[in-house]
Amino acid sequence: MIIVIDGINQDKFKDVLDEMFKLRARVFGDRLGWDVNIKDGRERDHFDDLHPAHVVSINDSGDVVGCMRLLQTTGPHMLSDVFHSILDGDAPIRSSQVWEATRFCVDTKKLGRGRGENSVSYVTSEVMIGSFEYAKAAGVLDSIAVIDPVMNRVLQRSGNAPYDYLGTAKPMGKVVAMAALMDCSDERISGIRDYASIEHDVFLSDEEALELCARTKVQEKPGVANFDHQPLTRLEKYFVEQMNSATTKDEVDAVLRLIETLSDRFTPEQKTALLRTPRAFANEA
Amino acid sequence: MKLIDLAALDHEERSTADIINSVCDELGFDYASYATLNPMKGDVQGYANYPDEWKIHYGSHGFHHFDPTIYQSVLSIAPVDWGRFNHDEKFNAVFRDANDFGITPRGLTVPVRGPYGECGLLNVTRDCSDAEWEKMKKHVMGDLQMAAVHAHDTVMQSGVLAKALYLPSLSTREKEILQWVAEGKSQQDIGDILSISHRTVEVHMRSGREKLGALTTAQAIGRAIGFGLIAPG
Structure with missing residues (x-):
């Protein structure tokens, strides 16, 4: 299930956010070898201090199994301030109706293969559905995602292929980064839902999410x-x-x-x- | 911390007023307002088409010091439905009073973030049923996003902010020093030219940077030229 954590409810979900930063450290630092700052086993950068929206997937045990970070392109964001070389010297897109998606990852250790509820494929789709539906409700029409070629192939395979790319793919340290454009449309959302066989509402309210966390914490x-x-x-x-x-x-x-x-x-x-x-x-x- | 009604300042902001009014007329809201937080002084500036009595009441009761539709909404990237503040004591304090002026607590805030991280807020209200509200939100959210960014850019580019806040705050010494920096002089050179120590130059420069909301001297020079405070070197 999906929780959206922003600057307003971040204090309620400190533990979830902490787990999320640990997951990001394991994925981007350990597994993918990206050039990211890891402190105390947590990967954070200064965009996390600008109150982005974190779209977080948690499983029935309350574990964080996937996440994505959303920022407004009118404000400071990674393509304008960090990954600008991808754009070949062009000015970045600045639009209130385009959001930037970065730090998209899932926990390949806790999740299995196949298409079931605890699979990499399912959680990937769930995070994408959550992000697109959240963006669409905000009046946002497109998202621009900074991804690597591996994620690009995952998206193409899961009924969610980007419709275009900005600039050109550029090596960033050990990996290649690219800027993919995706529309936040009903067609795309239903495409992902069909692929993953997810029909239900993916969002947990703050109250439901807190209850799930409290319940699983007592057990553990x-x-x-x-x-x-x-x-x-x-x-x-x-x-x-x-x-x-x-x-x-x-x-x-x-x-x-x-x-x-x-x-x-x-x-x-x-x-x-x-x-x-x-x-x-x-x-x- | 002051509450500045931009409408009372200058004719230029009338375009902001136009945007606010057209949001109500074209999208079907009762009231709309635009507010921005000045990053240096913490002042709240804005324009609202609320009844004057409510604006006066709001300001005189200091609601702009704690109104969560301002201070919480800047923490979100998505439009914030005021339903999220249902259990917020501060919100209820403001809107208990608002009710007496015929203003509904049903509303939302669209936060706009600019390239320097500055934030503007477009607020709209409408007294209607839950079903009508949900339907309306779906229908107009994209237009609201555009109106919000339009209002923000208009205020940022109109110079109203600069006139209200930035211009009076730079001292002659600060301007003088920034002008010499723009001419390519080093801190030591400027100290020699003005017969002050380089450390004093540094103090004025630091202050000038802070007043301009700039992180670096280069950025401060850019803004100072932009505001017409100094001439290009």
Whole structure:
């Protein structure tokens, strides 16, 4: 489902935004090798300080699985201020009815192949539908997206091919960046909806989104390993500590294996509690 | 922080008034207004076709210090339906009073951002049913976007802002120094010419930059020439 986070409701969705900046760091920094600034595992630039609209896709567990950033082309934006070389020296488009889309990404780790709800393809379409519908309701007619050739092919394959490109594709560090034009029309939106078989309203209201986040957070809360408030044994304490300091999936798996191996040392209740404790961490990794 | 009614200043802004009035006449709104925040002084300037009694009440009660249709709407890139402020105490404070002047809380604000990050706001209201409002929004949003940018550009280019705020604020020394910079002189040169230390030159230059809302000296020179404060070098 889609949440639109702007400068007005950003305080309500601090955690979601934080997850989104982490996702952007993993995708643009780690996976794609773009020349972006990453601090504390989060990718942010100064356009994020100009109150853009973030179109964010979250799954049923409340995890951020996709996002896109929208800016007005009348104001400072990436094509006018950063990617101007793409335009071959031409002035950038400045129009209240054209928005710029940047930082479009999905979480390929959490999402699978195929076309189902938790697939890369589905979330890609969902973010595009959310962005186009949000823009259209704002009276915006076109969007200009700064993308790389890989994303360009994804768009062409998913019933959402750009209708034109501005300037010429230019190498930017390790990747090639291009400026693709897409209309925010009913035809395009229904094309993407048909391709992804998405018929429902993709937007969550602020209240619904907050409720989803609150619900999933309670479930994931690691807490302590004993639900009956018995003092923790030294062994239990050890496992909780290990789990808290585990930073990679391998380390988490190693702790889980150790709990399994030593399971004859504690009661079945203790074991269940211990195994539930790290769930949230396993997701985190 | 002042509330400046641009209509009272100069004949040039009449075109802004025309835009505001035509938004009401052609798109079917009750009232429309345009406002912009001055980035340096925090003043709110604008034009509105609200009844004069409401404009006076609004200003004298200092609503422009906290009205969320101004301060929240600049945080959005999309037009902001005032329905988003339903639970906002500040909004309710303003529009409880507005109601007494026959002004509905049903409205929206179209934020415009300019290339320097400056923001203008076009506000429209219409007293009507939910269904009518939703239908109307779909129909006129594109036109509102164009009207908003038109109103913003008119105010920005009319020089009303410059006359109201920018021009009186530059000191002779600041102008003098910016003029020498435009002639290609270094900070040290200017200090020698004016018989002041280069550090003083720097202080005046910094102040001049801030008054012009410029980040760099080059930008300040550009704006100063644009406003006719100094001559091209």
